Each structure stands twice: as structure tokens, then as C-alpha cells.
Amino acid sequence: MIVVMEPGASEEQIKHMTDRVHQLGLKAHVIRGTERTVIAAVGDERTTKPADLETGPGVAEVLPILAPYKVASRELKPEPTQIQVLNFKAGAGAIGVIAGPCSVESEEQIIACARAVKAAGGTALRGGAFKPRTSPYSFQGMKEDGLKLLAAAREETGLAVVTEVMGTESVDLVAKYSDVLQIGARNMQNYRLLEAVGNTDRAILLKRGASATMEEFLLAAEYILNEGNQNVMLCERGIRTFENHTRFTLPLASVTYLHRKTHLPVIIDPSHGTGHAYMVPDMCVAAVAAGADGLIIEMHPNPEKAMSDGYQSLDFKQFDDTMRRCARVAAAVDKHLC
Amino acid sequence: MIVVMEPGASEEQIKHMTDRVHQLGLKAHVIRGTERTVIAAVGDERTTKPADLETGPGVAEVLPILAPYKVASRELKPEPTQIQVLNFKAGAGAIGVIAGPCSVESEEQIIACARAVKAAGGTALRGGAFKPRTSPYSFQGMKEDGLKLLAAAREETGLAVVTEVMGTESVDLVAKYSDVLQIGARNMQNYRLLEAVGNTDRAILLKRGASATMEEFLLAAEYILNEGNQNVMLCERGIRTFENHTRFTLPLASVTYLHRKTHLPVIIDPSHGTGHAYMVPDMCVAAVAAGADGLIIEMHPNPEKAMSDGYQSLDFKQFDDTMRRCARVAAAVDKHLC
């Protein structure tokens, strides 16, 4: 860390702060400039935080140097991680396609979706059984019955099942029926839940919180990795900004940034990332071009009748067309869908 | 809801949409303008969502009319709710002061804080025993030992104890030792947790998520109220914006807005809302002037040595000075601290 002192900081204050730096187990280098003195605090910054020094006397500002995450870091593991579950693969050249309805609604619906996903070349089926809904008066999901239907769809098609787990109390139940546990955006910093899924042997799809910084996102992944589960996929699903013509703002530069900082695969969710079905196909191909390692897409046999999120769901024909467009662009960037 | 059709929408499309509106249990009024047709869908909007109509053929946009929350609404209960716990009161003219350290660190520390809070006129003690930390490598709180110390501090001073509960598995434990259960900003949409605290008889301090809209915030409160617990306080603690000279951006207009929309008391957290101790006193007095029903303030015997959040904690002298300033301003707006 770099401790920037105020212009008129006294020698006593500088001494006080170098002592504090030493107490934190770091080495202090004092650099005297023409206008200010700065103290470089060198060592393992991760055990402390810039904020720990910020209240010191005569301190103007404290600047961090090291990123606080470790296991997720590309510095620790330079080569990209590929996650593989059944036929689904994400990372290292493979673009994994996850698709399905927002909510599991019936056997007929989920089986139809699974067949459409498989026919278009997808390898994983999404579908919510436990639904986090903004209003307590909205449909909350089919719960265990929904999980059973997802498992039946896997039986039928061989697709991997991706579904959300909302609380620690249902981790075992959800893990029993599914292949990939999804942590929703609202739960990205539900640390007890992160620890709980970190103790399963399922792959994890961790969605970015709507206002999480990249550092917070990677530290949330770190909570899971730190429990021993290394099969974590990061999912960019849009951030909250002043834009109101999209549900969230989808920053595709996250792919490039995360590829530089972490070895974990990066999945894009253009459905939540835009909130409008008509925008989803363009953002799918853009994500593939940008280098995403996977896509998670909402689709439904009849979006207008969907019990949730119909407005951002593709129908089967739109989904199939989108997959064709994605396959062409994937080839143009020397990658393939799977 | 108002369904706005596209300029060239066909009669068939308009018919389709009025049928859909009827299927949702609403009445449809068709209004034909010079450029477009709009369909007003009248009835109990809360059972549906604008999005349910958005994917219909020829639909340009759907605009909601009714707010989706009920029990929290001022329309349902026009008079303001006052929450009272021991000597702490918030709402209807009373400005409840909650203060204490970010984390409970030791008996000495928490007792010293409690005495300082009481001496300055506060009526509730905050202190974290279970700490939601961005990094898994940071101090995670003293857990049950911390809760016991909080209870001891209440014994000593009579202050109500406010502390965070992070997961469903610890609701009973935290409720056993404390008077007010705090739901942190990261857990504002942890619906299982909201339901769980809604089934306790403790008062709840619900913090606004860093990117939650007011509607999402009130619907989170609705999850608690809907379980039968009516003792909910709403806490504005700042939102995430592009500003980088404050940790979050503290919008005091939230007080005025919430007072118009809901009967629940509104508490301001200027510590998290700014992230800098030097800004806290001004924002405390501003919150009081704006009409806040309470304050929750981080303070510490020695902020520089705090195990967490020292940079935004007041020391005892600063806290005492701030309380004096607040008391004068409270009197100037015909209210009182308690």
C-alpha cells in the first residue's frame, strides 16, 4: 500500500505511520517529494486493508497495490481453467451453451425446452426450481418437484442441469438433482451460502451482483475456492446503471478484464443483461466475439405465457437462429460452441 | 398497467392484447390516439407484472401504475409507525440513536462503547458479532462470544442491542441475545432470511442494498411484514454510483420519499453512506434536518486500531460532539433524539 501524507504532515505523524505500517507486518519506505511525503508499505497486503491506515494522523489517502484475491488469480494459475460437466465445456476454446426457461413450469415445458436446447447444439439446461422473486406475491418456483423434472430432462437428453440454490438449507437437496449450482446475483455476497456450495462437489455458476465491483466478484469466487471447490464459473449478467432502456447494462469488456485477472471461465447472460428478448441474439454473438467461454440464455416454448421473465426469453425458433449466428461467429474467432 | 402499442399495430394485435389483459383478470380500456393505440389494463396489478404483457405482438412498451407493495404502503396505514425497543424509539417525532463499533472485539471495548453511547444520549448499541466481509481472509467476527458481550453491555447500560444476522441457520441464536435484528445490505434480497426474521418477535433493521431501487427495498420489507412481523425499520446506507470520493453515495432524499410512500421509520447510516469519519458528523445533522427517524453510527474507542471499518468510525469525543450538534438541529425541527 501507498500511504499518501497531507502536504503539511509533521515528522511525528510520519513516524507514527511508519510505526503503524511495521505493526501490520509490512516494511515501510519513506519517500519525500517536493509537496508531500508518501510511505510505501511493502509485504503481504492481503492480511490488511488500505482502510486500516486511513484514519492515521496526517494521512491524506491510502492506495492499495495488490489485488486481495489469491486462488482465483491468474498470477497463481496462468493457464485458463476449463470446466467440464457431462458434455458441457466452458473455457480454453470451448464456448458452453446453457439454455432453458426462467422457471420450470411443467414436465411438458421442461422436456420440450431440453430437446430444443439439444437440437440447437446446447449442452446444458437451465431452469429455476427455487426462484428469487422481488415480490413475495410472485410465483416462487416448483421447488423439489421442479428439481425432479430437471433431472428427468437430463435423463431424456443428456444435458447437464444448471439450477439456482437460494439458501444453505437447500444446498444438499439442489445438489442431489443438479450438475451445476447457480448462485444468483442477489446472493453473490451471501457468504454462508458461498461457503456451503464450496463444500459440495458440484460445479458452481457464480453470478455477478448488480453493483458488485470486479474485486468483490472475484472475492466472492474466492470464498468458494477457499473451501476447496475449484470448479467455479463467473457469470456477467449486467450491472445497475442509470440506463433505463435495458434492465441492466451488460459490459462485455468484463470478459477481457476477467481473462486477464483470473483463470476461471467467464459466462455471459444476455437475457438478464438486457431484459428484452429482441436484444438477446445480438448480445449472444457479441459475447462470443468478445471471447466469452459460455452463454446462459432464457428460452421458452411460448414466452408470452411464461410464468416469469417471458419478456427476455427467446422462443425455440429465435433460439435456434441465434445458435446458428453464434456458431458462425465462433468459427470466425477460432472457437466452437459445445 | 398501460399497454402502449406500436404505431402500426394491427386490429388483430390489439384484439390479442385485450384478450391477454382479460386473461390476467384485468379490465381492458382501448384508447385510440392519433399516432398509437394504448390499452389501459385496470384491476389488481399486483398479481401480475408489466413484463407479462411486454412480449405480446405489436406491443411497444408496458407502463405499471400501482406500486407492488401493500402492507408497507402508506395507502394502507396512513399514520407513521413508531418502533420502540427498551428506551429506543424511532418514528413519529422520535429520532432513535444507535451507535457502536463495527465489530465487537472485546468486553472492554464493547462496554466502553456502550457507556459512551449512553452518556451522549443514545439508546441503542450496535456491534457486529457475525461480520459479512468482502474477503474470506478478513476477520469474520466473534460470533456467539460477541453476542454474549453485547448482552452484557445491555445489562450494564440498558441500551437496546442491534446486531446483524447473516443466515437462516443463526436467526434463533442472534435473536436470543439481541433486541433488533439487522439485515445487512448484501442480504437485502436474501429472501429465505427475510422470511426467517419475519417469523421472530424481534424488531428488524433492514438495510437498503447498494443498488436496490426503492421499490425493491419496500418489497424486501414486504417479505418480512408478510410473515407477520410489523416492526420493521428501513435503513438508507448509501447507494453505489460513479462517485469515488465517498464509499457509497448517501441520498438523503430517500427520507422524504419513503415518508411519502410508507409508514415505516427511516434510519440513516452516515458511516457506510460516506465511508469517511470526517464526513459523518455533517451527514448526521443533515439527516436529522431532512427528517430521519433515526441514525446508526459507527464509533470506536480507538478507530485507528479497530478490527474493521475504523476509517469510518468516530472516536468518543467526535461522537459526543456530533450528538450535541444533532440535538440542536433536532430541536430546530421540533423533534428530539432518544
Add this chain to the structure above:
Amino acid sequence: MIVVMEPGASEEQIKHMTDRVHQLGLKAHVIRGTERTVIAAVGDERTTKPADLETGPGVAEVLPILAPYKVASRELKPEPTQIQVLNFKAGAGAIGVIAGPCSVESEEQIIACARAVKAAGGTALRGGAFKPRTSPYSFQGMKEDGLKLLAAAREETGLAVVTEVMGTESVDLVAKYSDVLQIGARNMQNYRLLEAVGNTDRAILLKRGASATMEEFLLAAEYILNEGNQNVMLCERGIRTFENHTRFTLPLASVTYLHRKTHLPVIIDPSHGTGHAYMVPDMCVAAVAAGADGLIIEMHPNPEKAMSDGYQSLDFKQFDDTMRRCARVAAAVDKHLC
């Protein structure tokens, strides 16, 4: 517009508001719901604003229906506009490539850039002669000398010249030497300047303000179109959000949205949109895949020595590689660079 009355609104208030609607030259349809009354105000909404009715007695909210822009609207002109200047084309299948340094620095530099742009397949040269700099102490551009060098580069290579005009006082001067007048993001709502360039016969590249809504962006274009100049290109260059690992957040969904709302071509600026050279190539190909009608890219013979924006500029080799990647992706979406 839809005027939503408060739940307890009186008959007198409803009467008052229907009268107000009539005074604004609109027709009023009163719809009485179970909980509220709403008044639909039908007619040419563009001459008024929702806000004009918002202060009325008993009014809870006013919702607009029509978009306030006209000439820019796809409703007025359904087919996409293609802008052509020398060999540069943008729109209707053509992806126009504009590239060059942030600032014109010397004849050698600008000629070298122009040759590199042409060699890689670009058709327009960007380069700042009048530079809007955040600090008054930064390099402010070569001014008319810079314009002359741009014209010389056009002479040499046949590339169209794109350069920024910062104030009404220099519109004639800049128009004399250049082919496309750029309005910078900071001046998107400098209405006198918009009117002035609307009175030239040059094509206009209008950059989106960092916090402009799409409606404000299209209305800024409308200021230019309204003066008679129909050659307007819209440039998405990133918005300001809480993200701090990119200079701005680049929302590629803007392309899809704008294509639905307006016939004007949409250009993407991945240099300002990310602020980091290493992110630019991925965002170029993603923009092409998303359907952008053009790219504007900062490049420099030696980015490390650039007088401005070197950190987001590609060197010639990086630029050339990026163009090759873009050409492959353009072909995969049945379009071509030019």
C-alpha cells in the same frame, strides 16, 4: 401521457386535471379503476411534457407514451440511413472504420497513421486538433496547424478526415479542413454548437454524453437534424457507472436499441469505451458482431509517447491485427468493413 391520480383523489381534482389536459391541446379519457383513477391524455405529446401535469392537485405520477424525437425516429423513416463521405461508408451493411491518433502531433505522425489506417483497410482518419482536456494545464491541441496536417494526410491517402469541433467560434474553420465534424461527449448538450453544425454541409459524428440517456442522445441528434443537416452518425463511447476497472462502461446493447429506434448509423468507440488498449481489440470484434455500423479507434505510432490517450491507443501492428479479426467477424455476420 397517462396521468395517474392518487388513491383518494377527489372528483374536483379529476375535473381540474382533465381541464388541464384539454388546455394542453390533448384529449382526456378518464378510466376509473378499483383503487385509482387514471386519465389518458391523447394527442401530440411532443409539444408538452409529462412534467407539465405532475404538479397538479391529486396527481401521483405522469407517464409519457410517445418518444419526444421525430426526425431521428425510425417511425418517420423506416429504412436505415447510410452515410457516405469519400470512400467511408457507415450503415446499411457497411461498417465504416475510422482510426487515428487522439491528437495530431506532427506531420510525420499523422501521415504515418493515415498510411497505416489505409493499409489496414480503414477509410477515415481521426485526429484531434482542438482537444477538450479535463485540465487547463494539459496539451490543448495544435489547432489550425493540426487541421492543415489532417488535410495533408487526406491529400496523401484519400481518407476522409474526422475531427472535433469544440465551439461555435471554430465551426467554419474546422469545416474548411475536414469531412466529418465530431461533437465530443462533453458537448453533446451544447445546444448552440449542435445548431451551428446543423447548418453546415458536413457529416456529423455525435458522441453520446457520458451520462446521457438514449432519449437525450436522440434529442441532441434532433437539434442537428432540425437545422436541416441529415448526415448524422451516433457514436456510443461508453457511459459513466460505478465500474472502475474501465474508464467508461461500454454498453453494446445500445447498437440494438438504436437500430430499433432510429434510422441513423451507430458507431462504436471502444477506445474511450474501455480506456485500456488491451481491451480494444475484443470490443472491436464484439461491436462488429453486435451490428455496429462503424468503429472509431485510437491508434498511434508509439502509444507510450503519445501526447494524449496513449494508454488506450493501439500501435500499428495491434491495429492491423484487430482489423483482420474484425474482417473475419464482419463476414460471419454478412457485412463488410470499409
Add this chain to the structure above:
Amino acid sequence: MIVVMEPGASEEQIKHMTDRVHQLGLKAHVIRGTERTVIAAVGDERTTKPADLETGPGVAEVLPILAPYKVASRELKPEPTQIQVLNFKAGAGAIGVIAGPCSVESEEQIIACARAVKAAGGTALRGGAFKPRTSPYSFQGMKEDGLKLLAAAREETGLAVVTEVMGTESVDLVAKYSDVLQIGARNMQNYRLLEAVGNTDRAILLKRGASATMEEFLLAAEYILNEGNQNVMLCERGIRTFENHTRFTLPLASVTYLHRKTHLPVIIDPSHGTGHAYMVPDMCVAAVAAGADGLIIEMHPNPEKAMSDGYQSLDFKQFDDTMRRCARVAAAVDKHLC
């Protein structure tokens, strides 16, 4: 500046960067940590920018230390500046009250407003003659006729006249009739205009851009100060965030921050800062409590009939009540309105 090298940076890269630092006229201190090397670049940072070093080989990040503004800085002038124009005073204990309609509409209207402002204890009259309107189809102001009416109102009441200047071409004209030139939020980075008003002898009210950082805001002030005009007031009028229940988000902590960084007075605009008349009184008193040096408030004889911004304008009675509330709170913080 602090140049943070990547973990595996080579000796050659470190040498390259220390050479670059020297070339920029700064001294380089190399600090070798356990995981990384950092180079502290010491000297007058204002002549360069962190970005100038960011593209160097092996560089991970560059962190600035010094603020880039000088004349506005509290380091240069520790005591607060008080601006005085006629009876209006802002700063150093005086809270200057500026009020009036959004637009000048008629002699009757502006004279009535001026009298109401004076009667309630205000000392300056605002009123737009040149109006920056989002849509080209909206009322654009009375222009010079409006200025004459403002001057007449000053004649009648002795209030100082505050009005916006939108372009360089009208600076002389506006300066002729007014006492304080307002730079609107949309023009905060219209540098030619900042320079032009910096060359007048009028006081300047500089509004913060809706997405300007504090550093950009202070550098915009610096453009004016740098031309020799030292009479600059900074006006916080709200920032653009994801909040949609207010027109902008009003961060009152800006007052505290700016008071720490600059000696210039800070004025709060609660009308634009909230966009709803019902929120304005609370935010006025909150601003006074927070330490603001002045208020600028929109009011109108009949807000419902206002030609612009009626929805955020107080009527005379509301304004008078608000002033009484402000006066009580001002006294409680040992300041006074004027």
C-alpha cells in the same frame, strides 16, 4: 505517481520505466516488494498524467498521488472564500439564498418572484433567459428580453441577478444585465465557455455536470480561475445514478468533501437535485445543516402553469415556509441566511 509493475516484470522493463519517469521530469524511487516492484515517481505530477505511464512494458497499474487542480485547492488558500455580490453573500458563515423561476416568462411573473424572494429573506434572484432544453421543440427562453426583465427586477428589489450563459457568443450580453453568470451542468466541460467567463468580472456559479467526478468539477473551476476570475461558486445539483424516484441523486456529502479540498463556496440546488417540489424543503434544511454556503431554489407564482420545471418549483407560500425552516436550522449550526 506510483507505477505498479506486474509480478513477473523483468529488470529491463523496470529500467525502461524508471527512464520514462526521468524523461517526464520526475524522480524515480524503485521499491522491491516480495511479490512486485513499484516505482514511486516524485515531482510535479500535474504536468503529466498517470495514463502517460500506463502503456509501458510490464506496467500493471499507475496510481496518482497529487490532485491535478491548484488554484482551487485548499492547500493553496487555506481560508474559505466568501463571494459577495450586492447583498448576496456565500461562504465563511453566510448562507446565500438564490431563488426564482426556472424561466423568465413575463414582467409580472419575474417582479412577483423577486418580491417574494426578498420578502422571505433571499438576496439573489435566479431566472433563465437563455434556456438549455433537452428537446429542440421546447421553449428556449425569452433571451435578451428576459435579461432586461431580470435587470428591472433587480432595480425594483436590490436582489443580485443570477442567470445562465449558454455560449461564448452571448457572454457579453448576459454579463451586461446580470451579476452572477451561471454555467449549467450540461456545459460544465464546455471549455471555451469556461475560459470566456473567466475573462469577465462577474461572479460565476458553476454547476456540477451530472456525471462529473469531483476532480473534473474542480478542474472545470480551475479553467475559470486560471483566466484570472477568482469569484467562483461551486454548485452541487445532483448526479445521475440508477435511482429513478428522483430526477438526479443529491449527494450532500459533496459539501463536506469540497470544504476539505477547496476554499470556494458550495451552493446546493435541491430543485434539480430531486426533481420534485415536495422533496425540496427537506433538502433545503438538510443542505443548511450539512454546511452548505448557499441554496439555489426554483419557485414560481403558479408552478402548475410554469413554462418549464414547474414540477420542481415551490410556490410562494412553500418557499416562505422553507425559508423559515432553514433560518431555524441555520441558527442551530451558528450560521445565517442572507
